Amino acid sequence: MKSLSRLMAVTRKEVRQLRRDRLTFAMIFGMPMMQILLFGYAINTDVRDLKTAVADEANTHLSREFITQLGETQVTDIRRYANSAAELEQLLRAGEISIGVAIPPDFDRRVIDSNRSAVHILVDGSDPTVLGVANQLRNMPITFDSNRRDKEQSAIEVRPYYNPERRTPVNIVPGLMGVILTMTMMIFTAAAIVREREHGNLELLINTPVTSIELMTGKILPYIAIGLLQLALILTIGDLLFDVPVRGRVLDLYVAASLFIAANLALGLFVSTMVSTQFQAMQATFFLMMPSILLSGFMFPFDGMPVAAQYLGEALPITHFIRLTRGIMLREASLGDMPFALIYLGLFALVAMTAAALRFSKRLD
Amino acid sequence: MNDELAIRARGLSKDFGHLRAVDHLDLDVPRASIYGFLGPNGSGKSTTIRMLCGLLTPTEGSADVMGFRVPEQSKELKPKIGYMTQRFSLFGDMTVTENLEFIAEIYSVPSARRAPRIEELLEKYDLAEQRKQFAGTMSGGQRQRLGLACAVLHHPELLLLDEPTSAVDPQSRRDFWANLFRLAEGGTTILVSTHYMDEAERCHKLAILDHGIKVADGAPQELQKNTGMHVIEVLADDPYHAQAAISSLPVVASVTQLGIRLRILIPESVADALDRVKKALRDHNVVARSHIADATLEDVFVAVTLKPEQRAA
Numbered sequence: 001m002k003s004l005s006r007l008m009a010v011t012r013k014e015v016r017q018l019r020r021d022r023l024t025f026a027m028i029f030g031m032p033m034m035q036i037l038l039f040g041y042a043i044n045t046d047v048r049d050l051k052t053a054v055a056d057e058a059n060t061h062l063s064r065e066f067i068t069q070l071g072e073t074q075v076t077d078i079r080r081y082a083n084s085a086a087e088l089e090q091l092l093r094a095g096e097i098s099i100g101v102a103i104p105p106d107f108d109r110r111v112i113d114s115n116r117s118a119v120h121i122l123v124d125g126s127d128p129t130v131l132g133v134a135n136q137l138r139n140m141p142i143t144f145d146s147n148r149r150d151k152e153q154s155a156i157e158v159r160p161y162y163n164p165e166r167r168t169p170v171n172i173v174p175g176l177m178g179v180i181l182t183m184t185m186m187i188f189t190a191a192a193i194v195r196e197r198e199h200g201n202l203e204l205l206i207n208t209p210v211t212s213i214e215l216m217t218g219k220i221l222p223y224i225a226i227g228l229l230q231l232a233l234i235l236t237i238g239d240l241l242f243d244v245p246v247r248g249r250v251l252d253l254y255v256a257a258s259l260f261i262a263a264n265l266a267l268g269l270f271v272s273t274m275v276s277t278q279f280q281a282m283q284a285t286f287f288l289m290m291p292s293i294l295l296s297g298f299m300f301p302f303d304g305m306p307v308a309a310q311y312l313g314e315a316l317p318i319t320h321f322i323r324l325t326r327g328i329m330l331r332e333a334s335l336g337d338m339p340f341a342l343i344y345l346g347l348f349a350l351v352a353m354t355a356a357a358l359r360f361s362k363r364l365d
Numbered sequence: 366m367n368d369e370l371a372i373r374a375r376g377l378s379k380d381f382g383h384l385r386a387v388d389h390l391d392l393d394v395p396r397a398s399i400y401g402f403l404g405p406n407g408s409g410k411s412t413t414i415r416m417l418c419g420l421l422t423p424t425e426g427s428a429d430v431m432g433f434r435v436p437e438q439s440k441e442l443k444p445k446i447g448y449m450t451q452r453f454s455l456f457g458d459m460t461v462t463e464n465l466e467f468i469a470e471i472y473s474v475p476s477a478r479r480a481p482r483i484e485e486l487l488e489k490y491d492l493a494e495q496r497k498q499f500a501g502t503m504s505g506g507q508r509q510r511l512g513l514a515c516a517v518l519h520h521p522e523l524l525l526l527d528e529p530t531s532a533v534d535p536q537s538r539r540d541f542w543a544n545l546f547r548l549a550e551g552g553t554t555i556l557v558s559t560h561y562m563d564e565a566e567r568c569h570k571l572a573i574l575d576h577g578i579k580v581a582d583g584a585p586q587e588l589q590k591n592t593g594m595h596v597i598e599v600l601a602d603d604p605y606h607a608q609a610a611i612s613s614l615p616v617v618a619s620v621t622q623l624g625i626r627l628r629i630l631i632p633e634s635v636a637d638a639l640d641r642v643k644k645a646l647r648d649h650n651v652v653a654r655s656h657i658a659d660a661t662l663e664d665v666f667v668a669v670t671l672k673p674e675q676r677a678a
Contacts, residue, residue: 009470204454
């Protein structure tokens with residue numbers, strides 16, 4: 001009983017201090033909002049409107065029709081007309097366009113002759129995303145008979161499930177929840193113990209009957225509540241601004257998030273016991289943030305990564321959390337469908353917490 | 366375990382890497398008394414206090430504190446002791462009352478007794494007007510009173526104070542010591558470290574530490590009586606030349622200048638110490654008056670921290 005009241009005393013103190021720390025308080029709500037707006041509006045992997053120039057040296061009925069079709073794809077935004085392929089190269093080099101379309105004078109004859117290419121597309125290959133899009137242009141049919149176009153369509157048809165409109169936010173927001181929670185939770189707790197060490201509070205605290213596990217647990221409780229609040233905020237903004245669905249059960253999402261938050265807080269506390277200044281705590285947090293963003297499947301598909309990177313990614317709690325959120329939100333999965341991810345998060349929290357408590361009691365010497 | 370002793374330590378040592386911070390310290394601190402640790406920075410005062418409250422594990426030796434063995438039983442010991450760190454260690458972004466409430470909760474003071482106890486402390490330590498003030502915005506003296514109030518909130522039997530007055534003005538120091546005497550009269554044992562001579566003089570008993578070694582201990586008066594040195598005071602208009610004259614005497618263990626006064630320590634084994642000093646001054650044509658003086662605690666400190674070759678005649 002005494003133990004519980006000591007734990008609550010630490011929690012109350014933590015909440016009180018947090019309420020008075022305006023900057024931190026602003027970060028709790030400011031960070032998720034800024035990130036979701038940034039990722040939702042500014043970052044778009046769905047490429048459209050690439051700057052394009054056309055050099056139509058044929059200038060026939062067919063070539064003009066082709067150019068119109070090219071514009072209709074919305075992949076290209078035809079801004080300039082050049083006189084020759086050489087001029088296109090110059091524009092490309094100057095960075096004024098990403099794609100150059102060269103139509104040779106004998107375009108009509110080349111269209112009939114299947115052995116020769118009718119159109120040359122010059123691409124700024126320094127951005128692989130642009131190159132990928134340009135490759136899709138290859139499949140554009142060019143014929144004299146516009147009615148025959150349907151028959152020439154590819155035999156393979158891709159049907160995107162779960163995100164038929166191919167909107168980036170639908171993919172980004174569930175992952176972003178993981179990134180935002182990792183960032184805020186780790187930053188707060190990584191600094192939590194060090195701050196008290198720097199302010200000299202720790203020497204007093206460790207001389208009182210409060211045990212290290214009471215101190216650690218008391219410190220992370222308020223942040224679990226904060227993490228869940230952030231989650232609610234992200235879900236609300238995602239729904240209001242980007243129409244991101246939650247197809248599975250919302251409760252499942254909160255259960256998964258609670259475990260994930262606990263895992264991050266415990267990791268943060270562990271970091272806190274390793275470092276001796278708040279600045280070092282920040283550095284360590286950023287050190288752990290990079291792989292969380294890059295290797296978790298948030299930015300790049302997990303399957304495309306080298307095996308070693310995949311192993312590293314598997315160790316991160318965020319990888320499992322993103323799997324859970326994408327599953328629950330987009331594929332209508334339940335927690336029972338992904339037990340391993342859930343168990344991993346729970347275990348991670350437990351191990352990190354124990355390690356932090358052990359290291360903390362050792363640090364007194 | 367002797368009931369008369371609050372702390373009994375034998376052969377207490379602590380190494381930090383290659384550095385021996387505390388070297389085979391024996392300590393007997395009687396109950397309900399004020400026991401002082403006097404020594405310069407780095408003499409091992411803080412390390413000893415930290416070992417005694419179980420914060421640091423001794424490399425060698427052992428200690429009984431309030432009937433508990435440290436560090437093995439430091440968990441049981443913690444509710445019995447109050448500790449005040451060298452630095453202000455309360456929460457600057459919480460008010461005086463909030464800090465006291467937090468400490469009361471941490472020490473599991475029953476909730477019914479919490480409020481009256483906090484009121485009592487606010488009165489006693491003259492903090493009633495600051496009750497709503499953030500601890501971080503208070504003056505050095507106020508912070509120190511809050512630190513003491515928090516350290517004694519749970520009625521500890523032993524109070525460990527690590528250089529509690531290093532950041533406060535002389536008036537606050539006097540008030541602080543008045544509080545300590547009141548606590549000792551109430552039965553609390555107090556262990557306090559300091560590098561102020563006047564504070565050390567107020568202690569019932571004293572241990573002088575130098576480079577981790579206890580070089581002397583006892584009541585201050587006792588220590589002053591038994592320095593093993595003649596203390597000679599010289600008043601000279603030209604203390605610089607007087608000092609040069611006296612330093613030419615091989616028997617002189619140390620010369621300390623205090624304004625126009627010089628305090629000279631000469632081993633007791635030298636019978637005609639005063640005559641020798643007078644002769645040396647005459648030989649160097651320095652006009653000065655000299656007489657035998659009583660040893661102050663500062664003289665004691667100088668005497669016991671001398672190197673062995675300086676101490677011998």
